[in-house]
Each structure stands twice: as C-alpha cells, then as structure tokens.
Amino acid sequence: MGTLNLSFQIQTLYMSPSSPSFNTFTISLTTNRKKSNCSRFSLSMGNPNDTHTKLVPGAAGFLLQDVPHFTDYLDHLPIVVHKESARGVHFRRAGPRQKVYFKSDDVNACIVTCGGLCPGLNTVIREIVCGLYHMYGVRKVLGIDGGYRGFYAKNTITLTPKFVDDIHKRGGTILGTSRGGHDSVKIVDRIQDRGINQVYIIGGDGTHKGAAVIFEEIRRRGLKVAVAGIPKTIDNDIPVIDKSFGFDTVVEEAQRAIKAAHVESESMGNGIGLVKLMGRYCGFIAMYATLASRDVDCCLIPESPFYLEGKGGLYEYIGKRLKQNGHMVIVIAEGAGQELLSKSLQSVDQQDASGNKLLQDVGLWISHKIKEHFAKKRMPINLKYIDPTYMIRAIPSIASDNVYCTLLAHGAVHGAMAGYTGFTVGPVNGRHAYIPFNRIIEKQNKVVITDRMWARLLSSTNQPSFLKPRDIAEAKKEKYPANGILDGKIVKTMSMN
Structure with a gap:
C-alpha cells in the first residue's frame, strides 16, 4: 500500500x-x-x-x-x-x-431512448455511435429497442456508422421508446449478462430518475459500468442546463401553426385564432414561440395564473382587442388554466406511466368558454382552434439543434471513456459540463414571471399580466439561481x- x-x-x-x-x-x-x-x-x-x-x-x-x-x-x-x-x-x-479509462477493444456500449419524442433524438444516437467509432475505435455498440423495457427483451440493434448514417434526417427515434417499465434490478441483470460496460441513456427527468437508480444498483454490485445521460425534454424544463435539445426546432415549427391561426383570424370579422402548444408545467415553448412570431396578442402559460371574468380578465381583454383590431391570436400552453378547469369540470387525478399528471384539454375548454361568453354578449365571433401538439415534435431537428446534439453526444462519449459515471451532460452558461444525476432530477425549470423575458413578452403582446398584487408578491418570494x-x-x- x-x-x-x-x-x-x-x-x-x-x-x-x-x-x-x-x-x-x-x-x-x-x-x-x-x-x-x-x-x-x-x-x-x-x-x-x-x-x-x-x-x-x-x-x-x-x-x-x-x-x-x-x-x-x-x-x-x-x-x-x-x-x-x-x-x-x-x-x-x-x-x-488526457487519460482514457476504457480500452477500445474492451468497450461494449449500449444506447437507450425513453419518454416522449423530441427532435434531435436520432442525431444524438448517430453522434454517440460515430463518436465511439471514429474518436475511440469502439466497434461494439448496441441499441436497446423500446426504452427501458427493451432491456428485458432479447431484441437489440447493432449500431454502426453505416447503419446510422442518415437517421438524423428522420423524426422520432430509430430505437423506439416507452414510458415506465423500470425495474433497476432486472435492467442491471441484463447489462451484466450482456457484458455491457457503457450505458448511454437519453431522456427527461423521469428517465434520469431511473438512470440514477440504475447507477446506484451498478455501484452497489461494484460493476465497472459507466452510466451517462443526455437530457431530453420537449418543454425545456430540465434545471441547471441552459437549454434542452430540440427546443429550437419545436419553437420554429410552432410558427407554422401560429401563422395559420393569424391568417384565419384576420380573414374574418372578429376572428380569433387559438393555438395550443406543449408545456405541461412550464410555458417556455409558448413564450418563445410568441416572441418569435410577433403575431400573437395573448400568451397563457402555467406559471402565470389568469382569470376569465371581471375587470382585467381575459374576456375583457379579448373584447377590447377585437374592437381595436378586428382579430386576435391567442397561444396557450397545455398546462395553463388547469385550476380553472378543475373548478368548472369534474376532474379525476390520473397519471401516465412516467408519473406525469394527465391534463384536461385546456384548448377545447377555453375555446368553448370564449364562444359561450360572447354569445351571451350577443357579439358574434369566429374562433378557429389549432392543436399542433404532436406535429411539432415528430420532425427532424433544424441545423442549430443538430450541432447542439453533436456536442451533447460527444461530451457523453468523452466522459464515459474517461471513466466518469453517474452524470449527465449539458451546457451551463454556454459551457458544457458533467452534472451529477441528482442535480437534474431535484426540481423543474420554469418561466420566471418576474424576470425580463416574461416582461419582454408582455411588451410584445401588450396583454395584461392577469396578476393580482398578491400573485406578484408570491412570485418575488421564489428564489431562482x-x-x-x-x-x-x-x-x-x-x-x-
């Protein structure tokens, strides 16, 4: 010694x-x-x-x-x-x-994708494979079919640079995906049986919670298996990192729906175009799509509560906007106004396989409420509801996201080959870093309604904040890094x- x-x-x-x-x-x-x-x-x-x-x-x-x-x-x-x-x-x-922990000939890597779809998944898969092959000479890379559940099955895909050459041109994931199905003991059993010593896991907060459990089980058994994560979320709600991959693509694709809503609304008297975008607990997609469009008159997100009736309410603002301009466009995130739905509809709390609360369709609900209100006011309106929810995420990533996915994939490969484990990779203040799993899963990133970006949106749309003094005081109490x-x-x- x-x-x-x-x-x-x-x-x-x-x-x-x-x-x-x-x-x-x-x-x-x-x-x-x-x-x-x-x-x-x-x-x-x-x-x-x-x-x-x-x-x-x-x-x-x-x-x-x-x-x-x-x-x-x-x-x-x-x-x-x-x-x-x-x-x-x-x-x-x-x-x-400078030092590489794993010898190239000894590496037996696998890649798994979990959770919902996101533009850029195939690019990440491609660049992990090509990074291992071309930078480190690794020749054994497997794709796990169908998310975490794929570990239980015998179906795997042998991944080579030739096989993944053009997959970045497609949406979705060539490996398939699923929610839930996580049994860490069985998964590590399969990892051990197959002689896998590098596991690349692409997924969101739920997937990373599973990855953390898998890592702890691997460590408990004392196995030399590197576990590396690549954070994926369509909502951009993963904390610490600057931005999640695919977000730019989704914001860009959402412009098509907003433009369609704008054309429909301005073509008719008192026209209203209503667009529902993804955003279960946070409104980043809705906020950035609104700022990018400049055609939106009102943006509603989960972080900013709103009310319908009374002075300063949504109905009053819609009425004023229609009288001033003759038409308007509203963008609403899927998680916005859920407390209003709970009051007006009999709701039952249900969850999907990943533990996410199943939300009621706020788009259909609010379109019905708007029509009902103005019918009572004897003010005819023409409302067109557009829901591009799954269309905007099932497409190939744009150029900026492709570059970003390459950096994430290569960062994960470099970390695993150097002997790091139990980490995810992502940009922090513009510089890519290795982040422990616990920092990724401890909380969710949300829009700060007292921050400058939300103030910029309010300036762009000229909408009221819908906030009461008590709401503003509560928002200021929250601490953000x-x-x-x-x-x-x-x-x-x-x-x-």
Missing part, C-alpha cells in the same frame, strides 16, 4: 458584472492506493456524507458538484459554475481527457511515499 499526495494550484477567473478578478489557491489531497479487483471499483468523492459535493478550501474556495469516477484521477480541464451562492456551485467541464462563469487552469504535482 502506498500514499499518494496530490497538490493542485488553481488560478480562477470570476467574471463579475463590474470587473474580472483573479484568485490563486492550493488544494492538497492525500489518498491511499492499493491493488483493486479488476471486476470491481470504488468511488472516491470527498465528503462521505455526500457522494456528489466537494468543498474546495482556500480564500477563494468553492463548492464542486463532482461526478463519480472509477479511479482517484482528477483532470486538468476548467470548471463551470452555476451560481447559487456567493461563489457558485461548480461542475466538471465536459470534453476529452443567478449565473456566473468560473474558468480555471489546474496544475498538478504528484509524489508517491
């Missing part, structure tokens, strides 16, 4: 709003090295009470949200910060490492006693 002393000198650059400042500090680590069983591994993560958090000491100390590694090797690359405190919360920078950038150059010295 030998003692390994590690000394790090880090010079950090913190970009503050006023001026950049440099700090230099030293980290000293001492670890014990001993021969390890080649079929098992141990993870050294600093604080034994928290397998993800490391407190880096010093005058400019910071909190590092690290990801597990098969050895005690620490890399030279910079650190990315997601600021939630004075010094921020930091993550390992994604990218290739600020962002900053920390870069660092790590110089390492090593001595064996």
Whole structure:
C-alpha cells in the first residue's frame, strides 16, 4: 500500500458584472492506493456524507458538484459554475481527457431512448455511435429497442456508422421508446449478462430518475459500468442546463401553426385564432414561440395564473382587442388554466406511466368558454382552434439543434471513456459540463414571471399580466439561481511515499 499526495494550484477567473478578478489557491489531497479487483471499483468523492459535493478550501474556495469516477484521477480541464451562492456551485467541464479509462477493444456500449419524442433524438444516437467509432475505435455498440423495457427483451440493434448514417434526417427515434417499465434490478441483470460496460441513456427527468437508480444498483454490485445521460425534454424544463435539445426546432415549427391561426383570424370579422402548444408545467415553448412570431396578442402559460371574468380578465381583454383590431391570436400552453378547469369540470387525478399528471384539454375548454361568453354578449365571433401538439415534435431537428446534439453526444462519449459515471451532460452558461444525476432530477425549470423575458413578452403582446398584487408578491418570494462563469487552469504535482 502506498500514499499518494496530490497538490493542485488553481488560478480562477470570476467574471463579475463590474470587473474580472483573479484568485490563486492550493488544494492538497492525500489518498491511499492499493491493488483493486479488476471486476470491481470504488468511488472516491470527498465528503462521505455526500457522494456528489466537494468543498474546495482556500480564500477563494468553492463548492464542486463532482461526478463519480472509477479511479482517484482528477483532470486538468476548467470548471463551470452555476451560481447559487456567493461563489457558485461548480461542475466538471465536459470534453476529452488526457487519460482514457476504457480500452477500445474492451468497450461494449449500449444506447437507450425513453419518454416522449423530441427532435434531435436520432442525431444524438448517430453522434454517440460515430463518436465511439471514429474518436475511440469502439466497434461494439448496441441499441436497446423500446426504452427501458427493451432491456428485458432479447431484441437489440447493432449500431454502426453505416447503419446510422442518415437517421438524423428522420423524426422520432430509430430505437423506439416507452414510458415506465423500470425495474433497476432486472435492467442491471441484463447489462451484466450482456457484458455491457457503457450505458448511454437519453431522456427527461423521469428517465434520469431511473438512470440514477440504475447507477446506484451498478455501484452497489461494484460493476465497472459507466452510466451517462443526455437530457431530453420537449418543454425545456430540465434545471441547471441552459437549454434542452430540440427546443429550437419545436419553437420554429410552432410558427407554422401560429401563422395559420393569424391568417384565419384576420380573414374574418372578429376572428380569433387559438393555438395550443406543449408545456405541461412550464410555458417556455409558448413564450418563445410568441416572441418569435410577433403575431400573437395573448400568451397563457402555467406559471402565470389568469382569470376569465371581471375587470382585467381575459374576456375583457379579448373584447377590447377585437374592437381595436378586428382579430386576435391567442397561444396557450397545455398546462395553463388547469385550476380553472378543475373548478368548472369534474376532474379525476390520473397519471401516465412516467408519473406525469394527465391534463384536461385546456384548448377545447377555453375555446368553448370564449364562444359561450360572447354569445351571451350577443357579439358574434369566429374562433378557429389549432392543436399542433404532436406535429411539432415528430420532425427532424433544424441545423442549430443538430450541432447542439453533436456536442451533447460527444461530451457523453468523452466522459464515459474517461471513466466518469453517474452524470449527465449539458451546457451551463454556454459551457458544457458533467452534472451529477441528482442535480437534474431535484426540481423543474420554469418561466420566471418576474424576470425580463416574461416582461419582454408582455411588451410584445401588450396583454395584461392577469396578476393580482398578491400573485406578484408570491412570485418575488421564489428564489431562482443567478449565473456566473468560473474558468480555471489546474496544475498538478504528484509524489508517491
């Protein structure tokens, strides 16, 4: 047994709003090295009470949200910060490492896609395969058919660069997908039986919860299996990361529905075009599609409550807008106004296989309520309801998303090949980082209605906020993380006693 002393000198650059400042500090680590069983591994993560958090000491100390590694090797690359405190919360920078943990000939990788469809899924699959083949010489890559449930079946797809060459031109996923069906013990049994040592999981928060359980089961058994996630959500509601892949494509495709609604509404007297877009718990798609369109007069999202009747209500605004302009376009997210539906309709709480609450169709409901209200007012209207919900997600990704998917896939490949595990990859303040699973699944990202982006939307549509003073006060109480950038150059010295 030998003692390994590690000394790090880090010079950090913190970009503050006023001026950049440099700090230099030293980290000293001492670890014990001993021969390890080649079929098992141990993870050294600093604080034994928290397998993800490391407190880096010093005058400019910071909190590092690290990801597990098969050895005690620490890399030279910079650190990315997601600021939630004075010094921020930091993550390992994604990218290739000087040391590769897995030998190319020993790698047996698999890829699985779970949850709902999203533009760019096939691009991610393609780039994982091509990244493994062309950058690391890996020749054994399997596709798991049908989501997590595919692990139970014997049906797998052998993936090669030739097989995936043009799949990015198609929507959906060539591997198929499903919700639920997660039994971590059975899945890890199949992983172990097939000799798989790299698992790439593409999915949203529910999928990442499953990935975290799979990772813990793999760690409990002491298997040398790297588990890497690629975050996927059509709603852009995954926290920490700047944006989810496919979001730009969905916003672009939503423009077609909004344009159609605008044409329909302006072609008739008192025309109303109503478009329902995806957004179960957050309204990012509706908000960005509205801002991009400039044809929308009112945008309704789950984060911003609204009411129908009375002064300052939706009915009053619609009436004023029709008198002023003769037509209007309304965009509503599928999760908006659910509390109003619950009051007017007898609702039963039901969930899908992923545990998501099944929502009632707010588009049909609000179109009926608008027609009913103006019929009572003896004011004729022509309302056209457009629901492109599944059309906007079942298409190939646009150019910007294709590039983004490539970066995500390559980041996951570099991390797994370097020996990292239990992580997902994504951009934090524009820089790709390795993020522990627990940070991705701890909460959901939502539109901040007291933030500037929502204020920009209100300015664009000229709609009322529909908020009462009490709602604004409650919104201001919620804490949302600020962002900053920390870069660092790590110089390492090593001595064996």
